Amino acid sequence: MARCWPGTILFSSKAPRKLVFLFTLSLSVTYLFYSLLNCYSSLQFPLQDASDFLQPEAAISPTGTIRSASLKPDTISRSVPSQPAPRSSQPSPGRTAQGKSASRNRSSGSRSSSRRAPQINTSRTNNSTKQLSPEQPGRIGVSSTKERQRSLLESNLEISTAGATSSQSINVKSPHVPPATPTDNPSASSLQSHPGFHSANSNWDPLSGFPSNLSAGDSDADIPVTVKVVAEERSVQSGAGNRLRSSVEKSSTSDRIPVNSEKSSTLDSDPIHAARIEISTVDSDPIHSAGEKVSRADGAAEKRATFIFLAQTTSTSESVTDQLEISGIPSHPPAQDLETLKAGSHLRSSISGQKSSILDGDLIPKKPTKVNISGKGPLYPIGTETSSEGNHTIPTPQTSGTWDRITNSSRRTSYDFTVQSRAFPAGSFDTKLLNSVSSTSSVLLSPSAVRNTSGYNPFPRESGKPESAPLPITETIYDKASHYKQKDSTETWETASSSAETLISPDLEGDEAYKSMRSLSYWDRTPLAATEMIPESHTGALEKDTQESSTAEEELNRRFPVNCTPEYGEKKLPQAIIIGVKKGGTRALLEALRAHPDVRAVGVEPHFFDRNYEKGLEWYRDLMPRTIDGQITMEKTPSYFVTNEAPQRIHSMAKDTKLIVVVRNPVTRAISDYTQTLSKKPEIPTFEVLAFKNRTLGLIDASWSALRIGIYALHLESWMQYFPLSQILFVSGERLISNPAEELAKVQDFLGLRRIITEKYFYFNKTKGFPCLKKPEDTGAPRCLGKSKGRTHPKIDPDVIQRLRKFYKPFNSMFYQMTGEDFQWEKDELESWTSG
Numbered sequence: 001m002a003r004c005w006p007g008t009i010l011f012s013s014k015a016p017r018k019l020v021f022l023f024t025l026s027l028s029v030t031y032l033f034y035s036l037l038n039c040y041s042s043l044q045f046p047l048q049d050a051s052d053f054l055q056p057e058a059a060i061s062p063t064g065t066i067r068s069a070s071l072k073p074d075t076i077s078r079s080v081p082s083q084p085a086p087r088s089s090q091p092s093p094g095r096t097a098q099g100k101s102a103s104r105n106r107s108s109g110s111r112s113s114s115r116r117a118p119q120i121n122t123s124r125t126n127n128s129t130k131q132l133s134p135e136q137p138g139r140i141g142v143s144s145t146k147e148r149q150r151s152l153l154e155s156n157l158e159i160s161t162a163g164a165t166s167s168q169s170i171n172v173k174s175p176h177v178p179p180a181t182p183t184d185n186p187s188a189s190s191l192q193s194h195p196g197f198h199s200a201n202s203n204w205d206p207l208s209g210f211p212s213n214l215s216a217g218d219s220d221a222d223i224p225v226t227v228k229v230v231a232e233e234r235s236v237q238s239g240a241g242n243r244l245r246s247s248v249e250k251s252s253t254s255d256r257i258p259v260n261s262e263k264s265s266t267l268d269s270d271p272i273h274a275a276r277i278e279i280s281t282v283d284s285d286p287i288h289s290a291g292e293k294v295s296r297a298d299g300a301a302e303k304r305a306t307f308i309f310l311a312q313t314t315s316t317s318e319s320v321t322d323q324l325e326i327s328g329i330p331s332h333p334p335a336q337d338l339e340t341l342k343a344g345s346h347l348r349s350s351i352s353g354q355k356s357s358i359l360d361g362d363l364i365p366k367k368p369t370k371v372n373i374s375g376k377g378p379l380y381p382i383g384t385e386t387s388s389e390g391n392h393t394i395p396t397p398q399t400s401g402t403w404d405r406i407t408n409s410s411r412r413t414s415y416d417f418t419v420q421s422r423a424f425p426a427g428s429f430d431t432k433l434l435n436s437v438s439s440t441s442s443v444l445l446s447p448s449a450v451r452n453t454s455g456y457n458p459f460p461r462e463s464g465k466p467e468s469a470p471l472p473i474t475e476t477i478y479d480k481a482s483h484y485k486q487k488d489s490t491e492t493w494e495t496a497s498s499s500a501e502t503l504i505s506p507d508l509e510g511d512e513a514y515k516s517m518r519s520l521s522y523w524d525r526t527p528l529a530a531t532e533m534i535p536e537s538h539t540g541a542l543e544k545d546t547q548e549s550s551t552a553e554e555e556l557n558r559r560f561p562v563n564c565t566p567e568y569g570e571k572k573l574p575q576a577i578i579i580g581v582k583k584g585g586t587r588a589l590l591e592a593l594r595a596h597p598d599v600r601a602v603g604v605e606p607h608f609f610d611r612n613y614e615k616g617l618e619w620y621r622d623l624m625p626r627t628i629d630g631q632i633t634m635e636k637t638p639s640y641f642v643t644n645e646a647p648q649r650i651h652s653m654a655k656d657t658k659l660i661v662v663v664r665n666p667v668t669r670a671i672s673d674y675t676q677t678l679s680k681k682p683e684i685p686t687f688e689v690l691a692f693k694n695r696t697l698g699l700i701d702a703s704w705s706a707l708r709i710g711i712y713a714l715h716l717e718s719w720m721q722y723f724p725l726s727q728i729l730f731v732s733g734e735r736l737i738s739n740p741a742e743e744l745a746k747v748q749d750f751l752g753l754r755r756i757i758t759e760k761y762f763y764f765n766k767t768k769g770f771p772c773l774k775k776p777e778d779t780g781a782p783r784c785l786g787k788s789k790g791r792t793h794p795k796i797d798p799d800v801i802q803r804l805r806k807f808y809k810p811f812n813s814m815f816y817q818m819t820g821e822d823f824q825w826e827k828d829e830l831e832s833w834t835s836g
């Protein structure tokens with residue numbers, strides 16, 4: 001071997017010295033050249049290590065084209081054969097098999113981003129080559145890594161022109177992408193710790209929220225589900241010069257399609273900037289084909305789609321906070337596609353993935369951070385007799401981060417997540433609990449209804465006059481309130497009667513009502529602090545939705561403002577919130593609590609977590625009354641209970657917030673809800689008409705908000721994903737009327753308050769037909785709630801009531817199991833049914 005080396009020959013032979021010198025020189029020059037080359041390349045690609053989580057960026061239009069302002073149309077139209085992707089990026093057979101196995105135990109760590117990175121094969125001819133450099137105008141998601149450039153070189157890039165604006169349509173091949181499994185899913189633990197669920201199912205799938213010991217059912221379950229994902233990146237900056245740019249890509253195991261364009265703006269004049277991106281599999285590629293279908297051994301099936309969302313914030317400011325909210329909205333397909341899904345099938349979707357960011361700046365080390373993202377949608381019963389639409393959001397914990405001391409720096413974040421929808425055919429549940437839910441096969445919950453209470457129109461049909469005559473429903477409850485401590489009837493009647501009169505002021509509507517925003521409690525007429533009144537600037541934010549708002553707000557607006565603000569204490573965010581349910585008795589409870597010296601509550605419903613969230617926590621805090629040490633701040637907004645975003649939002653405000661839900665027989669609650677709407681819109685159709693999709697077939701319209709709100713088990717599930725049950729108190733709306741002191745004792749204990757509001761505080765007012773509040777030792781006048789509380793309900797067809805009872809029965813029993821408490825609504829109904 002040594003003999004073959006030219007140097008050996010050179011030195012062994014009697015070569016001239018000049019030749020030896022030349023040989024040595026050439027070796028040195030070569031070495032020097034390679035050293036310099038090496039040095040240059042490391043200067044060129046200093047962020048190579050960041051390539052793990054940075055995706056190749058492109059200015060992506062909604063139609064799937066890449067825009068680059070610097071490209072000239074005449075130079076970019078071409079199509080080139082693809083070249084093989086590098087071996088490291090090819091899906092290995094093993095990995096593909098792994099993906100198809102639908103293993104739910106896959107760790108998120110197994111999803112290396114290098115595998116996720118799209119392999120883009122590009123071909124270039126002559127001057128057609130377009131370097132997709134970060135600095136190009138109109139570009140997003142900057143990544144100048146060597147890895148990225150290699151990807152681009154190896155990509156299959158189809159470049160075409162589109163009118164005056166140059167654009168490239170990108171056809172990116174992606175390797176197999178197995179979805180991540182969240183390592184920490186709070187929903188799983190809350191479900192598992194729940195007594196009802198725990199006893200019925202020892203093993204719960206943390207991702208799907210289904211029992212993992214499902215028995216096999218129909219294996220032909222298809223999942224005709226489309227998915228829309230809304231990702232929103234916000235940057236809150238403290239100085240000028242911030243810019244936020246975002247782009248998004250959708251990918252699946254089989255392809256990767258850019259679906260949305262850059263959003264970019266400077267934040268100088270727009271301190272809270274939001275880049276909102278909607279990705280939909282519907283537009284170009286339904287999940288049928290884009291997503292991967294996985295047949296499962298337990299008879300269920302699932303589809304997945306993976307999305308990548310890139311965001312970049314460039315900053316010259318001192319500090320930046322950025323937040324991301326993702327919600328997946330799986331939607332059911334048109335009714336005809338649903339035929340494959342048998343009645344009793346269930347659908348559930350989840351979202352899981354990771355947020356990875358890197359800070360890139362002079363003062364900041366390039367250290368990637370990773371945050372897991374996960375969320376789970378509600379359990380959806382699906383039947384063949386359903387509406388043509390249906391979707392639901394998947395509540396996803398908001399991720400946020402703050403970066404400080406930034407000068408000319410940028411943060412690049414990639415969100416890589418998988419939306420997974422799983423359908424479980426009828427009969428695949430072997431638990432009594434879920435079978436009872438499956439039996440309500442004619443129910444499909446309407447998407448818009450579930451997603452957004454305020455925007456939902458509960459009366460979409462032809463209007464008509466209600467046919468039924470009024471019937472005072474509350475009477476039956478009072479007849480049963482045998483242990484109720486009544487005051488001397490004559491005295492009470494007169495006092496309460498006049499008291500009630502003084503509470504009823506002339507009707508004020510709209511602006512007028514808001515201008516006269518009052519904060520005086522119904523029961524406690526001690527003048528409230530001015531701070532309890534909504535500031536003028538806030539009133540616009542509390543605009544009423546006449547169909548969905550509670551009347552409490554309206555009535556509060558009729559009170560006279562009293563300006564005697566105690567200037568001591570401070571405004572705090574609420575530590576306890578009455579989150580529901582509408583028409584459950586929430587006002588009665590709050591007003592009773594306000595008589596407690598250690599409770600301070602805002603009189604109106606702030607609707608912060610459903611309608612005014614974008615106004616920020618400071619706005620919310622400002623609505624609150626001042627408190628001193630030892631006092632708790634409260635508010636009530638009953639619509640929170642049915643607002644999908646509310647649990648996550650309240651959790652992100654303070655995860656130890658105490659939640660109170662006043663629940664009431666869902667049938668009576670629905671009638672009460674309807675009565676409220678009827679009082680404002682007498683022209684609406686009858687209850688009987690609105691309650692059915694098809695009355696002949698007996699199909700209940702569960703998308704009607706008045707009925708949907710009463711499916712407590714469904715809504716509670718969303719809350720259990722964020723809060724342990726020990727943090728939620730369920731108050732019986734019926735007992736709040738029949739024995740308010742007892743319910744108040746429970747509430748005070750739950751809130752850690754002294755038991756001050758006792759039976760001495762209440763008396764039953766026969767005229768009002770409800771308990772009213774009095775001060776202990778008979779000081780002060782008795783106070784009853786206003787006339788919008790305890791309305792006379794219209795008489796409803798008994799057959800309709802019967803059908804509704806049947807409809808709610810399985811949901812009620814599920815709710816009893818979830819809460820560990822039997823609210824006895826079936827028993828109440830039976831009694832009122834037989835006695836009536």
Ligand SMILES: Nc1ncnc2c1ncn2[C@@H]1O[C@H](COP(=O)(O)OS(=O)(=O)O)[C@@H](OP(=O)(O)O)[C@H]1O
Pocket residue numbers: 474549550551552581582583584585586587588638671672673675733736737770771772784785788789790791
């Ligand atoms: N003490 C007392 N006085 C009057 N009304 C009482 C009381 N306690 C509970 N209730 C019941 O409260 C029902 C209204 O519930 P909410 O206050 O939650 O309604 S709202 O959502 O705020 O609009 C209201 O419903 P309707 O009877 O249908 O009007 C009452 O039944």
